Amino acid sequence: MTSTRTFPAHADVVWHDDHDTVRAFRFDRSGWEPDVTPAVVAQVRSVAGVQHVLRLANSMGLPVVPRGAGTALTGAAAAVDGGVVLDLTGLDRVLGIDVENELASVQPGVITADLDRAARAVGLRYAPDPASVEISTIGGNIATNAGGLRCAKYGVTRDAVLGLDVVLADGRLIHTGRRAIKGVTGYDLTGLFVGSEGTLGVIVGATLRLRPLPATTTTIAAYFDGPAQAFAAVAAIRAAGVVPSVAEFIDGPTLARIAEHAASTLKAAGNAFLLVQIDGAAALAEAAIAVEALRPMATSVTVTQDPDEAETLVAVRRAALPALERLGRVLIEDISVPRSRLTDAVAAVERAAAMTGTTIHTFAHAADGNLHPIVVLRPGQDFEHPDIQAAANAIFRAALDLGGTVSGEHGVGVLKRRWMRIELGEDVVALQRGIKDVFDPLGILNPGRAI
Template identity: 55%
Template sequence: MTLEWLARTGVPWSAEPGVLASRRLDRSGWEPAGTPAAVAFPRSVAEVQAVLKGAQETRTPIVPRGAGTALTGATTAGTGEVVLDLAGLNRILDLRPADGVAVVEPGVITADLDRAAIAHGLRYAPDPASLELSTIGGNIATNAGGLRCAKYGVTRDAVLGLEVVLPGGELLRTGRSTLKGVAGYDLTGLFVGSEGTLGVIVSATLRLRPLPAADTTIAAYYPDIESAAAASVALAEARIQPVLTELLDQATLDAIDPGLRSSGSALLIVQTDDGSAEAASVLAEGAVSVQVSDDPDRLLYARRQALPSIERLGRPLIEDIAVPRSRLAEAVRSIGEISARHDVPICTLAHAGDGNLHPIIVAGAYGTPIPAAASRAADEIFELALALGGTVTGEHGIGVLKRQWLAREVGPFSLDLQHRLKAVFDPQGILNPGKAL
């Protein structure tokens, strides 16, 4: 394809093979057909507008990209596509402590925003495991969750307003900078989780939360993952709301550090900003040991290292289901049965406080075909999620890998309506084609 239109925009871009290869894949392992035509590096809102205007005029497909940490293939790019790399829009534009609000560009690293907020006694609550790498724009595109979302909500709960460039270059402002506001349809909520298929986010107004005076971290070990899952449900039944409740099974503990399971075969990490004594009492039921951690940073670091550690075992199929919290123990028991039935290793970790599980299938060696047994196990895990009244994705999105399951979950009428909504914003279908729907 000709790229003369891209050169005329004045936006920095490259078609060098090494640059194209570095922006072709994301963390999902999905490999698209071919290689993208170019990568554009806008440095301003006006340059994003110029690229999208030219793309619509030439019907060139555009793949918006942040840090490339997507886990479902949502930021992969193939033949004829132009990658719009937003890493250069990385400024914190405003931080207003009195209002509890920050305004940021999409390329801001999640952890950098959190650190900036902490300096004012605040925090940016959503904290995906990739927070040191992932960008705010990417988090909004997938409605990312994280460890603290059990108490503070997912990304959608932190987004007050957006600036979005539509195909053709129009700049749309949605939402507001106040904590309340119900004027008109909730277009902000529509863009959150849309995976770059409706528009390109160029700034976000985000809610910040007060930093708690102190956090208490509890490490509770159990003889098996079912007991640990039941303990997390018991916390909810006792009306205790932890900041985070993270569940790791034996296989995950072994992958991270075998020393972590010296006290039991499953670990529940619970962090509270109130009621720690009551939480410890509830967790003690059925536990091998319960202790207030003297090194909470080590525990949370270990939890965030779960995926990198599992990746060292082989190629992971990173699943992301959510079930009603009351059915969490049933879900983890069934995942164990699926693993045994298909003779495939599955490492299960979970944001147990909101029923979000990550059963990660180790699907053979990198560069080899995915074993049929691993694919069958993945399908059964999705079927399990729907059978328990849950969803096939809690926080990673649909991307490429789960499109067939989206249809099964939402049904044909809802799916058709979503396609029609897509056509309203992107009538030529140039934004992230083949993703999400």
């Protein structure tokens, strides 16, 4: 193992190569467990500290894995053997909120929910709302272009990012974008860094768009006989001219696991559950239209404007993945298809489970076609088990056949690289590798991830 004595001291960098610390930073939340041992963990406290680490790593040819809270679900934040883990959680300040222009300036280690709470204190909110909102960091959200519950109306992380501060592989600090809402000067480097999974540069600061808090929010909870009726209800709501901020689907088996995990008072009254939120000044009137549209398909419908009741319902959705993780190791998948093909996608997932003898639970951001099939591994299985691989491959193939993508919001990381090449084609992949070479000629930034 490389000794920290190899690395010159810096006031804002703490080097760790002790066994316990290094092992703690090997894996991310994906559950993928490569047999790797990083050489050192560099915990940074300033932008200058990040520059120091990257200059050294670049000069020594050492791979660097930028890491926030480690909540990545594709292996993108897992360590590289013999490399440097760059821990950015020490850069955790909200630097300022501009109320008049509805902007926030933040460091990458800020927890997503903490930014939202800071914005709410002045009558605003941070719209991107991943299920990991209480544990994920802004830097990680930007690196993966995270989505979330409210993305159907307010967009994904990319739609909230106006500008970035980025340290390149050789230690140079650049600034992209602007503080204005509009701007088309030059190539969109900000958009290029969003979703790049740490392969082009290390995000050390962001200018983010905030939104006004909605005047009112109405929450609808509905049960259905099956997924087809639930997705038809979402289509009916859209056809009625209502754009929900949230439309979350949970299948019956997942809802049962949530009830076991969270002691939920909700009991399955059907084989599918839909959580819909409509916000804004006209929320109550639009909710009435939505209920009228979905009621013919539903077995039961509940409507509330009580914030506490609404939060309880939202918490049920956020509890889906933790509840399934209690069953054992899980492979967390993330595909997206046109909304009109959601029922076909769920049917394809069910066929994949039957064909491979695996257990697959499904929940989804139904308003934008993003599904999360969760494959539950049996004792003794790992991600490389033939049944698990066959199930994942069937899910990915179905997504592409239905006109979708193999990753809606989690990114590519390590686990989806082969299918990314299938989806994009070799010519596009070659172009992306050429872009990577421009920003990172030595290939030290998160090697083996994404492209």
